[in-house]
Amino acid sequence: MSRRIGSVLLVIVLAAACGPVPAAARPSVAAAANLNFALTEIAAQFARDRGTPVEVVFGASGALTRQIHDGAPFELFLAADEEFPRQLAAAGLTRDDGVVYATGRLALFAPKGSPLTVDPQLDGLARLVSSGGVTRFAIANPEVAPYGQAAEAVLRKRGLWDAIRSQLVLGDTIAQAAQFATTGNAVGGLVAYSLVLAPGFAERGTYAVIPDADHQPLRQRMVLLKHAGDTATRFYAYLQGDAARAILRKHGYGVAN
Amino acid sequence: MDWTALSVSLWLGAGTIAILLPFGIWLGRLLAVRQFRGKLVVEALVTVPLVLPPTVLGFYLLVTFGARSPLGQAFHAIVGQSLPFSFTGLLVASAIANLPFVVQPIQRGFEAIPSDIRDAAACCGLSPWQRFARIELPLAWPGVLTAAILAFAHTLGEFGVVLMVGGNLPGETRTLSIAIYDRMQAFDDRSAGVMAATLLVIAVVTLMLTTTLSRRAGFARG
Incomplete structure (x- = not known):
């Protein structure tokens, strides 16, 4: 009897694990919470301009850094400072040192x-x-x-x-x-x-x-992570373009000219 | 209203039941009818998640299966995905967190069956499997039902573990309770309110359902 129950259990576990998780595009962007409105707007504009949506998850820079260390599948990380992206770069998890995209x-x-x-x-x-x-x-x-x-x-x-x-x-x-x-x-x-x-x-x-x-300037740095895909890379470039910078400026950020 | 998050929550609840119910029936019956060495330890381990802060469970899951741990790297190499920040990871966390909610009602259900009924069934020449399927399981059914509903409701309400090992990924680990938190942080009180009300309604309906069903099961027997 216990063997039968064991096999039933195994099947169910397998079915549940591979099962019908709602299909959605993998999120690619992790962003500091201060960007909640600016980045939502930029992502929408990017989707209109380039036809590819990006998924943005907001959280505390420190918490997101920790999650990336632990293997969270983000492709681009927009931090609220420079320190957290540098930590990730030092750990070899990023493509390069990234760029400062805004000052808060x-x-x-x-x-x-x-x-x-x-x-x-x-x-x-x-x-x-x-x-x-x-x-x-x-x-x-x-x-x-x-x-x-x-x-x-x-x-x-x-x-x-x-x-x-x-x-x-x-x-x-x-x-x-x-x-x-x-x-x-x-x-x-x-x-x-x-x-x-x-x-x-x-x-x-x-x-x-x-x-x-x-206070110390709130220079906010973003980095592409090692396994960043095409869309994330394009979005990274887009964020440094005029359209994105205009939106950032509108939301009160300092943006280099 | 975040329908994707609702769907993730419902799948998580269903998946937790699917994993835990067969296991809970096996373990609950074992604990109810057998005496064995170390039973006290097993019972204590099963109950631990009841008193354990979800953050403790989240911490151990991250430390054990995170990208920086050897076990996590081995898991990733074999399965091709990591356990934290995935739906499967949430399922594992949820299965552990719900262990006491499933095992205990089922154990009580089997304990409530008088031993002479089991003996009589054995005397009638029923095989152990037939005894289980035709006599014991139907009699313990209210306990099983309570277990399933408690696990489902509790999974829908799970927040701490999901926040720690889930990472708020839409369509994957953003459950309804996380979505409420997320919307609150975006000052979107309206959406948060709608989703909170949804969870409240689901909770009340689930509990009403338990009461009705277990009463009916009681009548059918009595």
Whole structure:
């Protein structure tokens, strides 16, 4: 009896493993969460211009790097910084060192009804901190998200880091931080400028762009991975072209001329 | 509404049942009727996923089968794909995570069969296989049904492991619960809401179905 059950089990396991997984094109592009809107738009434009769609998966740069190390089948990786692509290059997983495709900006955001008044110098935040009015303040996790590191640098520069530390809520990605910042629980947050400009975001509150001298520049590098196919390679080139750069600029990124 | 993600979730649920049910019936019956050395250990191992954080399971799967581990490289060389970041990998993770949800109800089902019924069936000259198929399995059926439905519902709700070993790949490892997270991060609350409501409805319907079916199974016997 047990032998029969064993063979039934084997057949079922095999059937399930090779089975009808929904057929979809393999995703090829992994991208930092701050690109959520810009890259979606560029990918759509690319599909219209070149007739080949690319699949984009968004996540924290650190998490995506880890996944690529562990064998995730991405062909192109757009990071939020230069460090993560360099790690992959050093591990021999990329075709080359890649290129910087954009420079990101931070913005201070306060949702509607928040006691926080926004300004580029964070004076309003400093006043709110000293009056004890900060309940929760959102940034991305500096451990895994470059935008979180930049946010930490800005808060440190303004001498607010130690005071605000216990009030921080950390998003896994800058997108999650932005989401925390828009909910009523947080007085605001330091989020990617590109996300603040996104449709449906701006009307949820007020924002001020942080001077980019206040933190290490958020130079964002992309790399083709070793096994990148034709489509990914073409998309990589497309991202450096005028059409893509215009879209990046529209979404608040700095793009070299 | 992400139909691809819904389809991945449903296939994952069905696949988990297909793998675990035969195994669960075999192991559940074994644990119910036999006494053997190390039974306590087996029972504990089966129950471990119930109390284990999904991240622990995800961690071990990645470390064991990741591209940097020898086992992962060997697996890739033989099968031609890696276990993490694939549907098959999710299936393996889901099968492990659902072990207690399947084995325990089935074990209770077989335990509830009085031993004299088994003895009587043996006296009637039924072969062990006939005894199993005609007497024991029908009597333990409510347990089997509960196991299948619990595993299915639990798989649909699985999030932590899928996030860690799946990698959010559309059509492959982006399940409905991951898609909700993904849409939330894109400030697409509408889609997230629709998908959350879908999962809620599926959960409620599944549980209503269990109650109805197991009651009916009870009447049929009684």
